Every structure is written in C-alpha cells, then in structure tokens.
Amino acid sequence: MTHTVSIEDSGVRYACAPQESLLSGLHRLGLRGIPVGCRGGGCGVCKVEITGGEFSTRAMSRDHVSDDDLAQRRLLACRVYPSSDLSVKVIGKLQKKVCTPAADR
Amino acid sequence: MALTGVLRPGHAQVRVLDLEESVRFYRDVLGLVETGRDAQGRVYFKCWDERDHNSYVIREADRAGIDFFGFRVLDQATLDRLDADLKAYGLATERIPAGEMLGTGERVRFTLPSGHVIELYADKHKVGNGIPLVNPAPWSKARDHGIAPVRLDHALLYGPNVAEVHKIFTEVLGFYLVERVLTPDGQGNAAIWLSCGQKVHDIAFAEYPEPGKLHHCSFLMESWDQVLRAGDIMSMNQVAVDIGPTRHGVTRGCTIYAWDPSGNRFETFFGGHLPYPDYETLTWTFDNFGQGLDYPQRKLHETFLTVVS
Numbered sequence: 352m353t354h355t356v357s358i359e360d361s362g363v364r365y366a367c368a369p370q371e372s373l374l375s376g377l378h379r380l381g382l383r384g385i386p387v388g389c390r391g392g393g394c395g396v397c398k399v400e401i402t403g404g405e406f407s408t409r410a411m412s413r414d415h416v417s418d419d420d421l422a423q424r425r426l427l428a429c430r431v432y433p434s435s436d437l438s439v440k441v442i443g444k445l446q447k448k449v450c451t452p453a454a455d456r
Numbered sequence: 457m458a459l460t461g462v463l464r465p466g467h468a469q470v471r472v473l474d475l476e477e478s479v480r481f482y483r484d485v486l487g488l489v490e491t492g493r494d495a496q497g498r499v500y501f502k503c504w505d506e507r508d509h510n511s512y513v514i515r516e517a518d519r520a521g522i523d524f525f526g527f528r529v530l531d532q533a534t535l536d537r538l539d540a541d542l543k544a545y546g547l548a549t550e551r552i553p554a555g556e557m558l559g560t561g562e563r564v565r566f567t568l569p570s571g572h573v574i575e576l577y578a579d580k581h582k583v584g585n586g587i588p589l590v591n592p593a594p595w596s597k598a599r600d601h602g603i604a605p606v607r608l609d610h611a612l613l614y615g616p617n618v619a620e621v622h623k624i625f626t627e628v629l630g631f632y633l634v635e636r637v638l639t640p641d642g643q644g645n646a647a648i649w650l651s652c653g654q655k656v657h658d659i660a661f662a663e664y665p666e667p668g669k670l671h672h673c674s675f676l677m678e679s680w681d682q683v684l685r686a687g688d689i690m691s692m693n694q695v696a697v698d699i700g701p702t703r704h705g706v707t708r709g710c711t712i713y714a715w716d717p718s719g720n721r722f723e724t725f726f727g728g729h730l731p732y733p734d735y736e737t738l739t740w741t742f743d744n745f746g747q748g749l750d751y752p753q754r755k756l757h758e759t760f761l762t763v764v765s
Contacts, residue, residue, distance in 0.1 A: 390696035392473055393520030393719020393765040410473035412519040412719065412765070445762040449614070450639050450646045450663050450742075 354433040358384040359402060359440045367433050373399070373406075374428040386445045390429045397428040398443030405435040459530075461538070461630040462652040465608055465659065466528035466577065467510055467557075468673045471517035472718040475499065478514050481717050485693045486675070487602020488512060491583060492558045500558055503607045503675065504598035508580040509559030511608040512673070520718040520765035522670035525611050525659070526563065526575035527629075527652070535578040538629065539564045545628050559583070568624065570615030571667020603686040605675030609725055610657050612671040614664035614764050618645055621661050625650050631658070634731045635706050635738040637745050639663070646742060649707060656707040656728030669764040672713060674723035680710050686724040687712050699750060699757050703727075706740060706748040713760075720765045 353366040356373055363384040367376030374397050378387055388396035395415030401424040411430040420426070425442060472478035479499055482488045488501035491510055500510040508528070515523070529535050542549050542564070552563040552575070561579025568574055586596045598604065615621075622645065625631040631650040634657055639646045647662040662671065677683050687701050690712065698713035698721060709728040715721050740748040746756035 388759060388763040389520075389698075389715040389719030389721065389765065391520070391715050391717050391719035393715070394763045396763060410518070412473065412521075414519040414521070445758050447758070447761050448665055449761040 354404075355436045356433060357436075357438045359438055361441075367437075369432055369434055371432065372429050373431045373433065373437070373439065377428075385428050385439075385441055386443050388429075388445070392427050392430040395427060396443045396445050398425060399428045399431070399439040399441055400425045401431065402438045402440050404433065404437035406437060407432045407434060459653055461530060461534060462576070462658075463528045463530060464653065464655075465511075465525070465610055466508065466580065467513060467526040467560075467575075468608065468611060469498070469513040469515065469523040470670070470673065470716075470720050471519060471521050471523060472514045472716065472720070473516070473518070473520060474717065475514070475516040477717050478516075481693075481695075482512070482514065483602070485602050485689065485695060486716075486722070487598075487604035489598060494558050498557075502583070503605050504596065504601075505585050505606040506608070507582050507585050509583050510557070510580070513557065520670075520720050521668070522572070522611070522613070522673075522720075522765075524565065524573035524575050525613070526577060527658075528580065529576050529578050532578045535562070535564055535576055538576055541628050542566055542624075545624065547624070547628075554579070568615070569617035569620040570613060570661060571669075572613050572615055573668075603675075603677075603689050603724060605677055605686075605724060607676045609655070609674045609676040610659055611673045612660040612662065614662050614669040614671050615667045616663065616665060618648060618661045618663045622648050622650070625659070632731075632733045633737045634735075635740070637662075637706070637740045637748055638742055640742045642741065646745070651731060654730050654732065656709065656731060664764070666764075670720060671764050672721035672723045674725045677710075677724050677726040680726055683710050683712060683724055683726050690714050698759050698763070702750050702752055704749060705744075705751040706738075718765070721763070 388394040392411035492500040559581035563575045563577040635649040637647040649657040696715040700712035707728040710726040
C-alpha cells in the first residue's frame with residue numbers, strides 16, 4: 352500500500368511506500384521538486400516542512416534540524432517515511448557556497 | 457632515507473547517526489576490516505592491505521561529519537620537532553596520550569584556520585595485513601569481501617581560510633602543492649591538492665564559508681576494473697552514489713563518489729599521476745573546474761560544490 356505525497360506550490364504528486372523515504376520515492380520516479388543530496392540525513396539539502404499527514408522518521412543530523420525544526424515538523428525528506436497521505440513544503444536548496452564568503456550568502 | 461617528516465594519512469574519525477547500520481556498511485559493503493571497539497563506543501577499521509591497527513574510526517553522534525584527520529610521521533623525534541614547529545608558527549597544539557585511541561601512540565593535535573582538527577602521531581600497533589612478511593602472497597581473501605579498498609588514501613575538506621591552511625602544510629609540515637583550482641577572479645585558490653610524498657595528493661581543501669566540513673574520505677582501489685566493481689557493489693546494496701564512475705581531470709584519478717548511510721561522502725579512487733616535490737604546480741581556472749572534476753563529461757556537478765557533512 353502506498354501513500355500520496357503532494358509537494359505544495361509545485362503541483363507534484365507521487366506515490367510513496369511506507370518503507371520508502373519521501374526523497375527516495377520522488378527520486379526513483381525521476382521526478383523533481385525536492386533537492387537531492389546525500390540521502391542519509393547528513394547534508395540537509397532536502398529539508399521540507401510536513402504540512403499535513405502522519406509519518407515516521409529515522410535519525411537525521413542535528414546540524415540541520417534544530418529542536419524548533421522538530422517541533423514545527425521541518426525535517427529532512429530522506430529520513431521521513433509516510434504512514435498516511437502527506438503534504439510537504441520545500442525549504443532546503445542546493446546553495447553554491449564554494450568560494451562564497453559567508454557575508455554574501 | 458628520502459621520505460621523512462610526515463609519511464602518510466593515518467586515520468580519520470567520522471561521526472555516524474546509527475552505529476550498527478554504519479558498521480554493517482563499512483564492514484560488509486565497503487569491505488573494511490573491523491579491528492576493535494573501545495569504551496567510548498568507537499568502532500575501528502582498517503583496509504585489508506594496511507598494516508597498522510586502524511585507519512578509519514566511526515562513532516555515533518547526533519550529526520554527521522569528521523572529528524579529525526591524522527597523519528603518521530617518521531618517528532618520535534619528528535613528532536616532537538613538528539609539534540615545536542607548529543607552536544613556533546603560532547598554532548596551539550595539545551598532546552593526546554598514547555592509548556586514547558586503540559593501538560595508537562601519543563598524538564599531537566591542532567586546529568586549522570579552516571576549522572578542521574588535524575593530528576600527527578609516530579606510533580601505531582602493527583597488526584599486519586594477514587599476509588606473512590616472509591614469502592608474502594600478493595593478496596589475501598580479505599581482498600574479495602565487499603568493495604575492499606587497499607588503503608585510506610586522502611581526504612578533501614571544506615572550510616574557510618584555505619590560503620592560511622596552504623601555508624601551514626607547505627611551510628611547517630613539508631607538503632607541496634600538486635594541483636589547484638583558481639578562484640573565479642583568478643587571484644586566489646578555490647581548492648588545493650597537497651602531497652607529502654609521491655602520491656598525487658594526501659589531503660585537499662576547498663574554500664567554503666562553514667568551518668570544519670567533510671567533503672569526502674577517499675579509499676584506494678587497485679585498478680579501474682576494481683572501481684567499476686565497487687560501483688556494482690554500491691548498486692547491489694542501494695548505496696547513494698553521487699558522481700561516477702568517471703575520471704577526474706585534477707589528479708587524473710578514476711573515481712566514484714558516494715555516501716555512507718549518514719551522508720558522509722566517500723570515494724573509491726584509483727590512479728593519478730606521480731608528482732615529485734620539484735614539479736611545477738598544475739593550475740585549473742575556475743571556468744574549467746568541470747573538467748577538473750569530471751573530465752569525460754566536463755560537468756561541474758552541483759552536489760560537488762553544495763553537499764558536505
């Protein structure tokens with residue numbers, strides 16, 4: 352049984368199995384909408400806010416997910432597994448920071 | 457003896473989010489040899505052909521990334537001299553007592569202006585590679601377990617103040633600059649590849665605003681065929697692959713970049729040219745960084761510049 356994941360603002364909807372992360376479900380279908388990085392909860396680029404639905408999670412790097420993020424359901428899509436239909440808003444992005452001074456970001 | 461001072465990369469300690477999942481990955485997929493666990497819960501590994509007790513250590517933490525990267529130096533006198541030289545240069549050092557890491561002698565630890573912790577040590581227990589020292593066979597069956605690289609080869613670290621880091625490695629630690637990528641304005645180095653021997657690099661750095669970041673730890677394969685075999689094993693085990701198999705323009709090395717289960721990138725690497733300290737540095741302009749990274753595709757993969765742990 353799969354659940355339907357909707358990415359707000361983009362109109363992308365896809366089926367995701369409960370044992371599959373939101374990111375891998377999207378990526379496997381060749382769809383875009385959430386930035387893809389390490390896929391292991393370490394780099395933070397796939398951050399989303401879960402705006403509706405139930406889910407489970409696995410450990411993700413606290414460099415990218417604060418206590419406040421956890422409370423607000425702002426999580427890394429590669430570590431979130433759907434247990435109902437879900438809607439998400441994309442927060443993370445791939446920022447080109449090589450050679451970029453901190454002040455310019 | 458021609459090779460003195462800093463001899464080689466000796467160990468990396470990396471943070472993982474789930475220890476046992478990571479142990480299974482590093483032992484059974486990457487094919488490292490587990491050599492011990494300590495009271496802090498750290499798990500120690502070496503590559504099959506390495507002779508010292510450990511080269512890659514993982515610990516469970518709530519964030520991914522690298523704790524420190526260590527280099528083996530020739531002997532205790534060299535360790536003492538380099539400690540004094542680092543202090544004279546203006547860097548604070550501390551001594552970590554022998555035995556704090558399993559099988560490992562006293563370490564001299566300091567922090568680079570890029571935010572990375574670097575260690576030097578002169579002694580590590582020689583556990584051997586399972587092959588006798590007299591009439592040795594060319595390999596053991598450990599070579600066929602998982603990806604099975606032969607050694608920890610180098611690391612690429614991302615952080616600020618690369619120009620300062622370059623000076624410390626070349627003026628204090630005896631490294632030389634093998635290759636570099638210029639900044640977009642051509643006035644500085646965006647990335648540097650440094651060697652302490654005749655390897656194409658022993659450590660590399662790229663300019664990045666956040667300190668102390670890990671781009672990848674690299675493991676040496678014996679052939680291009682072994683790199684392709686590594687790619688097969690990654691896919692068989694659903695490992696998240698980043699780039700490759702392909703060949704770098706920088707170093708000429710063959711490569712796959714992929715991520716461990718916690719999002720720490722690693723590389724399976726083969727080849728590269730063999731520089732000498734008198735060779736001129738090879739320079740890449742920033743607009744040719746794509747060839748430097750992926751020579752056949754000439755592609756500056758976005759994740760190379762953006763995804764670190």
